[in-house]
Amino acid sequence: MSRTRWLQVGGIVLVFAVAAWIASSVLERVVAPAPASSAAPTPAAPAASVPHIIATLYYGTPDGQALAAVKREVPLGEGPREQGRQILQSELEEAPAPYLSLIPRGTTLRAFYITDRGDAFVDLSAEASTMHPGGTTHELLTVYAIVNAVTANLASVERVQILIDGKQADTLAGHVDLRRPFERDTVLVRETKGTQ
């Protein structure tokens, strides 16, 4: 093989190597979770490659006095019911810093459904009540975090009723009346700057 031939082969190999490096670094960026930044919504669910929507979720403000409306990535669901499930699954996860979690750890979503009248039912596991630390303020924040997360993101839902363990409940911890459905309420919400 002539010297020119060697140079040609070497050049092709080099081009491939550079292309492979670029491709791998780009892929890495796509697959890896985005670095925390106040400008871009962070995923509430782990896999960033899954199609997602930007939803408004609600957590305690850092001063513990109000609800913060925080934009987050939530996996795309097919239809309002599935989308509602995804939103609630994300809402039940730990709050991103610096916000405060309001729903007791260990609470799971048992079911979510929407009636033709626009009433949504959020069925939570017993931990939502048994593990709740109590106090009217904390309870109001918990209830409206759930209610607002559903009503703010699903246009077809007007009212939300919270069930515990599949049944109608009196309260979560002795204060807020859960016997009737709630409408969205923004009195407790404090707007946050930008997105999380």
Added chain:
Amino acid sequence: MSLIAVVLVLVCGPHAQGTAPASPLTLITREGRRPVASTVLNGQEFIGLDDLAALLMLAVREDALAGGVTVTYKGRTVVASADQPMASVNGRVVTLAAPIARAGRRLLVPLDFIPRAIAPIYDSVIELRRASRLLIVGNVRVPRAAIRLEAAGPPTRLTVDVVPPFAVSTAFDAGRVLVRVDADALDIATTPAGAGLIDQIRTGDQTTTIAIALNARAGTPRISTTTTNESTRVLVEVPVAAQQETAAPPPPPPPAPAPAAPTEAPPPLLAARTARLQTMVVDAGHGGEDNGVRGPKGTLEKQITLDAARRLKRLVESRLGVRVVMTRDDDRAVSLDERNAIANNSKADLFLSLHTNGSPLASVKGTEVYYLRLDRAGEEARRNAAATELILPVVGGITRPIDIIPWDLAQASHVDASSRFASMLEEELEKRVPAGPRPLQQAPMRVLSGANMPAALIEMVYLTNGEQEQRVKSDDFQGALVEAIYGAIVRFKAYLEAPPTP
């Protein structure tokens, strides 16, 4: 430089705690009525912009750099200035009574912000009637009703002029004349005090009805209704009872019946005010297996509430002579329905639930007062209460008017009085103990919804705060707290028992 000034005004602006106006504003919409809190600052009345935004579905954005606030409704915008008494409404400048003010974190707008700035961008009609303190939103029929009393008689004459004309029904039963106007609400600027053969004139919570209580000496009244193009007039003429007219010339006032009559009269059909404060229920929150909030050092809410309830009972009974019924006087579980049932069965005139609060963050502290916020069903129940009364027979061949209202919504017809009591509590507490981030709130509280009497709930401290956990156990703190609550009860008692002011 001016930019800095504007920011300073916005940040430091009038922080002064305003005083509450003589009577709260009432919002009337097709969904019903609700009180709206307002504040008087430097002689001007203000309303919280957050309250207004929630009531009217407005979007509010504060712009500290531009020095103002942007309020948006369906793409239409109002920009209000922080340092000038003016606002730009869809590009047109309007003047206001005062610039927007600030109280803590809340932004306050002067009352005329509603008709001048919001009304022009709003879909529905918004009308502010200052004299009767009504804020009317949407297509709601609220005629003005002028009540006049001529005591020079007998007969004692009372006229009610309803403008514009409306269908009116009248009834006379058990010493009371009821005038009911077929409207959504009534705009009554002043209600005269009783005189002559009329003891009292009252307007109920529903305020489509005027109840006129007659004197024990009164005979059967003549009631006539006339309608012209301008108004509907109801004339009630009350003569002296026939028996007494023929009595001996110097008419000695009948000794026993006169004072006894009001207390023996059946409970008011629609009256917002309970005539007396004789019995109150103090509800010590939680109990038994339900510990309530647990403080960082292990203090349990159920114990604190019981201690405070016992202290309050002693104070109120000894100083005020009001009977106090406790929903529990030991460490046992009492369901929320049972607490309401105890209050309703005791025919209590006031219900107060004592609790300690909890926050997800330990640093939050202070006292907060709650009264019931009605949902759609509650507002409906409250509106329909007047239409669903029944006169039912009870033991002894007499009858008693009963409000047919779902039992779990019993509080619906007392929300205005509850709001009054809650405001008094908040004002008295603020004088003696530190206030929380939201000192007075309306919320869908389960334990208040079934109480068939004015009712409020106090979150005495945040037990999740270490410092407050220590303080709430001290004699000093509990003493101050109970004195403040006592002060509010005394004021509410005076409010209930005072004749309506003209």
